[in-house]
Structure formats: structure tokens, C-alpha cells
Amino acid sequence: ENAVEGWKNNGGRGGGDGGGEDGDDDGDAKSEHSDEEMHELYDDIYSMLFLSYLASSSALYAFLTFALKMMFFSFLIIDLLHGNDPSNFFGAPAGISTMVRVAQFCMLPVAVAMQEDLIGSIFLFNVHYDESVQRDCPAATRFKWQMSSAMRMFDGLYSLFVNFCLLLTSNAVLGLFLNFAALAFLQTVDNVAYELAIQGYLSENIEMTAKLVSEITLPKWGRGIWGILDTVSFVLIFVVITIIWVIVTVKQIRGDFLCQTLSASFGQDLIVDTGITAQENVFSGLYEKAGTLTIGLRAIYQLRRGSDGNPRGYFAYCQRHSYWTYTVTSKQNALDLTADDICAYDLRSSPVPDSFDITDVGPSEWYYRSGGIDNPARDFNLWCSACESDDNCNGGKGTCETHVCICNEGYYGDTCEYGPSSRSGTSRIG
Structure with missing residues (x-):
């Protein structure tokens, strides 16, 4: 010192x-x-x-x-x-x-x-x-x-x-x-x-x-x-x-921090008078984020596969009532959707005023519409199914493009898990 x-x-x-x-x-x-x-x-x-x-x-x-x-x-x-x-x-x-x-x-x-x-x-x-x-x-x-x-x-x-x-x-x-x-x-x-x-x-x-x-x-x-x-x-x-x-x-x-592709399974929870048989299989599948489009400052997810003029399903946010909804409509382009379309739902979540990510809502928080009454969902499930690389597509049985698996010939499914040898893998991403 x-x-x-x-x-x-x-x-x-x-x-x-x-x-x-x-x-x-x-x-x-x-x-x-x-x-x-x-x-x-x-x-x-x-x-x-x-x-x-x-x-x-x-x-x-x-x-x-x-x-x-x-x-x-x-x-x-x-x-x-x-x-x-x-x-x-x-x-x-x-x-x-x-x-x-x-x-x-x-x-x-x-x-x-x-x-x-x-x-x-x-x-x-x-x-x-x-x-x-x-x-x-x-x-x-x-x-x-x-x-x-x-x-x-x-x-x-x-x-x-x-x-x-x-x-x-x-x-x-x-x-x-x-x-x-x-x-x-x-x-x-x-x-x-x-x-x-x-x-x-x-x-x-x-x-x-x-x-x-x-x-x-x-x-x-x-x-x-x-x-x-x-x-x-x-x-x-x-x-x-x-x-x-x-x-x-x-x-x-x-919406870059959101899941880019969702997988939805409705089971018997989607009741829509479309004249389509086995309709739960029609609307179950992949839903991709509709670019940067938003309603109520939240992303819109649309059914990925074409519907050949048939009604199309959308996940979006009804700001009027503060819940996420699933809507089946004849509109084929997300640009044509309005807040009224989204709030006239076929399924909805519990009110979540602070939610910006639909995957934060658990399966038990969803309700399906039947006869003007909302009932707790029984079979509905929603998860993130975005891929990050070709390996996520059943070990290379497809290519990952914009977070979606494009399956090789003979393979199909969210992650190309079905095909000539479906035993090769059936895992989901998300």
C-alpha cells in the first residue's frame, strides 16, 4: 500500500x-x-x-x-x-x-x-x-x-x-x-x-x-x-x-419468429355442411402462413393443398373477441378475408388477448361450433410442422422448401412419412 x-x-x-x-x-x-x-x-x-x-x-x-x-x-x-x-x-x-x-x-x-x-x-x-x-x-x-x-x-x-x-x-x-x-x-x-x-x-x-x-x-x-x-x-x-x-x-x-407451417387434425370436431364426405380428412393437413398478411396484427394460416373450388380453411385471429378461430369459407385467397369472415368461426380458442402465436394455445382450449353452441373440442390437435432441413423430411425422402416438406415420388404425409416403406419413420416435427 x-x-x-x-x-x-x-x-x-x-x-x-x-x-x-x-x-x-x-x-x-x-x-x-x-x-x-x-x-x-x-x-x-x-x-x-x-x-x-x-x-x-x-x-x-x-x-x-x-x-x-x-x-x-x-x-x-x-x-x-x-x-x-x-x-x-x-x-x-x-x-x-x-x-x-x-x-x-x-x-x-x-x-x-x-x-x-x-x-x-x-x-x-x-x-x-x-x-x-x-x-x-x-x-x-x-x-x-x-x-x-x-x-x-x-x-x-x-x-x-x-x-x-x-x-x-x-x-x-x-x-x-x-x-x-x-x-x-x-x-x-x-x-x-x-x-x-x-x-x-x-x-x-x-x-x-x-x-x-x-x-x-x-x-x-x-x-x-x-x-x-x-x-x-x-x-x-x-x-x-x-x-x-x-x-x-x-x-x-x-412473422419470421412464428411457426411457418402448421399441421391440424380435426377428427369429428369440424362440422361443416359442404357436401364432402369424410370432411375431417379434407381439412386436416398442412396450413402454411399466408406470407406477411395479418388480421388483428396476427398471422393467417391457410390450407396448403388446392381445393379445386371447394371451401378452404383458415386459421386467424378474431380481434373483436380476442380468440383464435378456424373458418371454412368459399374464399380461396387470404387477401379476400375480412374480420367478419374470421369471427364467423367453425372452431375457436379460449380468449387470449395477449397471444400472437397460435401454437401457444393448447388442444384443451379449443371449442367447436355445433347448432349455435360452442362445445369443448374432443379430437382437435394443432402443432408446428415446419421443417428446417431435408433430414426433417423422413431422413431425406423429400426436400424442405420454405419450411414445407416436398415429398419425393411415392412418398406423402406432413414429413413424407408414408410411402413404399412407411416403417422408415413416422415422427412429426413440432
Whole structure:
């Protein structure tokens, strides 16, 4: 702790009663720069690290605090990103309401501005190391200035990344604000550690190092490129996260995070007077997402195979009553569907006002229409049947095109599971 002892022997920055000639030297050091050119160190553990020898208890305390904070952030990141599909790296919900989307956008600049360590690091672009600081604190080397500044910057960027991930995964305004409030608490861990140090709850040397932080100043750069680098960096960081947010938002609106192909089995739950025999087999099968078309901000799924003029089935969302529906209509194109068509259903789910993904609705939550009365579904089942590669099509018995298995000649079924040797596999995807 020789750095602290040296400062104590000098009587602090002002020299004090024990200042003597060292106090005069300190005054000479101050005179090298005007007050307008100087900047005090930030009151945090990274400044303590800058002023401490690496083998000292103060440096160890700073390293342990940094490691603890990074561990907390890492726990959150692992929980947020673990198991996410590669096409949805952040684990963003399939869809969100307009109010949540507006709240997310408004919170983007807040997410950057609330990163105290990041903002501090950006401002320090205006400040440069000066070897004269070693007259007051011999341990304050250029290497440790760079190391402590890099650690502070990493802390701020990591915190912003965690905050941004939480923002993207929020599907409710209240949850978004609660996540920000909870993370704000974790961001102050290093500040709490500094307060414990300066108030003397730890060793005397750690306390003296914390007090030394407020006594040291470093010169600022002039008006050149370094003088505006902080503004440029802040704007650049905001632009980068905004671009990423826009990309994720566009994917949500297009329905890229939704299942692209559904398989439906109706059994005896679909009762439609179409004049078609074995009608449950007619409407059971694959339903593909109708591009980027939406009704009530939700995707539309249409029966994949052609119906030769016969009625066609659609899954869509009735915003009027807040439930998913299945509708059989003579309209052959999803573009022609209206909200009235969707709400005049043959099957419907329980009310799910916050649902954007139809596969979130379980089989027991569906009802079929019979004689003007809704009855609990008995045989209906719905699952995601999208393929990702040819291997998903019964081990290569077909090709996967736009998440749908195109079966080779002689094979058929959702995953080409039926054919000359149906024993080769009958597994479903989803």
C-alpha cells in the first residue's frame, strides 16, 4: 500500500500540516494546467484500481467487485439466450402489441443513458493520462489507467447488452419497466462497493485509496477530435442498438419468429355442411402462413393443398373477441378475408388477448361450433410442422422448401412419412 502511504505522508492533495515541500510540489503540479482543463476521477472502484498497486488489497477489492458484477450479468445473459433458435438470437417474442413496441422505442435512449459506467467511459475520451499524477500517487501508471478505463467500458457495454436483451424480450409495458428497474439495481453494485470502502467498513488502506480518488485530477484534451469523440460515441452506440431493434421489429411484424407451417387434425370436431364426405380428412393437413398478411396484427394460416373450388380453411385471429378461430369459407385467397369472415368461426380458442402465436394455445382450449353452441373440442390437435432441413423430411425422402416438406415420388404425409416403406419413420416435427 505504498501509494496510499505516500499520499498520507504528503498530507493529502492540499499538503496539510505535514505537507512541507511536498505540498509546494503539489501546487506546482496543479499550476501546469488550469482548472478548466482538469477533470476529477470518477468515484468508483475502477478509479481505486488505477491508484492502487496490483498486489494491494485495494486492487484485489476492485477486481472482486468487478467479477461479482460480471457474474450477475452473465447469469442473466445465460438465462435469456440459452436455447434460443439461431434465427431468433435474442429470444424475442413472436409478436407484441403496438403499445409495447412504442414503449420499447422510447426506452432505447434511456437504456443508453442509464449506463453510468458506459457514460463515464465515453466522457473519459476527453481526458488523457499525465505522468505528473505519479508525484501524488506512484502506483497510478499509464497501464493501469488504460486497464481500469477498459474495465469500466466493458462493464458499461455488458450492462447495456443485458438491458437491451431484456428490452427485446419484453411483451408487456409493465414487465419492460420492471426489468429496467431491477437491472438498475445490479448496475449500482460497484457504487455500493465504493461507498463501503470510503465509509471505512473495510481495511484502512482500502478506505484511504477510496478517499484518494476524490483528490486526483487529470487533464482534458483540447478541442480537436478527442473533444467530440464522446458525443460521436454516444450517438453511434444509440444508432447501433436502434438498427438492431428495427431489424428485430421488422422480423416480428413479418412473422419470421412464428411457426411457418402448421399441421391440424380435426377428427369429428369440424362440422361443416359442404357436401364432402369424410370432411375431417379434407381439412386436416398442412396450413402454411399466408406470407406477411395479418388480421388483428396476427398471422393467417391457410390450407396448403388446392381445393379445386371447394371451401378452404383458415386459421386467424378474431380481434373483436380476442380468440383464435378456424373458418371454412368459399374464399380461396387470404387477401379476400375480412374480420367478419374470421369471427364467423367453425372452431375457436379460449380468449387470449395477449397471444400472437397460435401454437401457444393448447388442444384443451379449443371449442367447436355445433347448432349455435360452442362445445369443448374432443379430437382437435394443432402443432408446428415446419421443417428446417431435408433430414426433417423422413431422413431425406423429400426436400424442405420454405419450411414445407416436398415429398419425393411415392412418398406423402406432413414429413413424407408414408410411402413404399412407411416403417422408415413416422415422427412429426413440432
